[in-house]
Amino acid sequence: MTDSSVDPAVSLLPWPARIEIQNETVRLGAGFAFELPAGYEYLVGAAGRAGGQGDFPVRVRVRDAASVLPQLGQDESYTLLVSRDGAELEAATQWGAMHGLTTLVQLQQEGWAPCCRIEDTPRFAWRGLMLDPARHFLSIETLHRVLDGMALMKLNVLHLHLTDDQGFRFESLRYPRLASEQHYSQVELRKLVDKAARRGIRVVPEFDMPGHVTSWLTAYPEWGSRPVAATDRFGVHDGCLNPASEEVYQAVGALLKECVQVFPDVYLHMGGDEVSGRWWREDPGVETLMRREGLADTAAVQAYFNTRVANQLALLGRRLIAWDEVLNGTAPEGCLIQSWRGATARDRALAAGHDCIVSSGYYLDLHYPADVHHAYDPGASSAALLAAEDALLDDPRLAHVADGMRWTSAWREAARGEVKAAVLGAEACLWSELVTDEILDPRLWSRLPAVADRFWSAAEVRDTNSLYRRLENMLDVLDQERVARVTEISDALLLRAGVLEHQLPLVRLLEPVKWYGRLLGEVALKARIEGREMPQARPYKVSTPLDRPVDALLPESLAAREFVAAIEDPQAFTTPLTRWRDIAGGNDWLEELQPSADALGVVFEALLDVFGGADVQAARERVTAVAEPQGEYILAVVIPVLDWLDTQ
């Protein structure tokens, strides 16, 4: 077994570049006995369950120690040989050795491992996760846990979106009024960076500017064009830093100077997304600036602002990252672009000579199924990326939001010219409008392994069944490592939200509606689809409690996959399904779940009828009738059940 074909007996995630599995398994007994070079003993802990109390010898060799701090492009390759005599792990750097250890940990199954030889190296050098503690704060303990999980799936960049309209989470000693009540102290962040570095993970901070700065302006109103109140609503805000104010550049410079003292990575993210421009158009000071500098429009004003900030960062020895909107004007030279507004943003960056990291396709807050993210390849051709986007519009699981998604085709803008730069990698993003510390685990880990697989493994690793098998194994690893108990936490939160114990198996078959369906709400969604100005009113704001069943659900129901497998054996499934039908028909449901329970009842009843020999077409019509969302809930089982009925 070689290269990228995936052996069902092995559940490695990400899948290695090259693996040869012998026809022999070896007993690990009580576990591993590690022989590590002096100074690297900590790698065993970073690799998790490896334990180290056993007697199966694992000899680890690190050829050239890398610097203490991980860097973009570091050698992360390793070679792992498992034989009857023990395991030999060789890597160029300590980071490669750690990856080899996480692979070894995943190879063992109930005290056995296959004899094998693995030669592994990542496909992309930048394999990131962006978290947004600005909208809802995420505790520092949570971030530490996230690092543990990232290391297990070989992710190597934690991008922290530290500031936004609703919150400022960095302790500035120079501007003490900036930090929100809940924030990270510099000491806490330094410790986080240290822990990350020991796992080969770079921490990249983002200070989003010149838009998304309401929290800055409530503390220092003189940095904007007009007074602004604190906000707890979501969506684009008008508040902007004043690009005509020298005081603003001084403040930004001082802030960035503090930032680079805490975050040693060479990259620093300055945001740049969703700048409203309205204040600038109405500010006589900005008008004067535009005349003086020959700036034609607000995109040019933003480009001027970006260049001033980029120059300051260059003096601090740092390189700039920004969201793809900075391509609307001339982006600063050498600026790394993070593409998020669809497939073409990547190619516009590359054609403009900017290296790129890809995030469109990896927004975990959209509640998409894992295979959707996995099918989107950061390195695919332009045509293949556009086809992957178009495929979303035809995906029956996303049909309820297809009209909204179609709106984003307005972002499509063909790249002009040759590719003059490289895709360095990609980042998953979990925006936190609808995420809190408490519900992070079901929201994050349920699909992150699929993305990690895509960022590391060969483009040819595409098999969906293998993906889900390996993803579920990774959820077990996360559980055993005490990083996250995804399904248990989801269940516990559902019970706390008022779901009754006997209803759990049914509620696990529900999912939250996809895309921005929940966040926008029906009225704003309709306006967006129809191209009208969206009303500001939304169903959610920062203070809205996220304690309902819809908040506790897995974004993609894993139970639905088991349900679909069970249908294949009607005889065995009839008894449990009859019980579930009765539970669905019970009178003890929470009001907001009643329509979903009724709809599930319809699906169960229709299946039972077909099991009993009833007309398939009639059953199909009954199930189709409950395919639409019930409020913020959808029935994950409807589409696979319809598919199954089609085969009957």
Ligand code: ACM
């Ligand atoms: C973004 O999603 N506003 C970068």
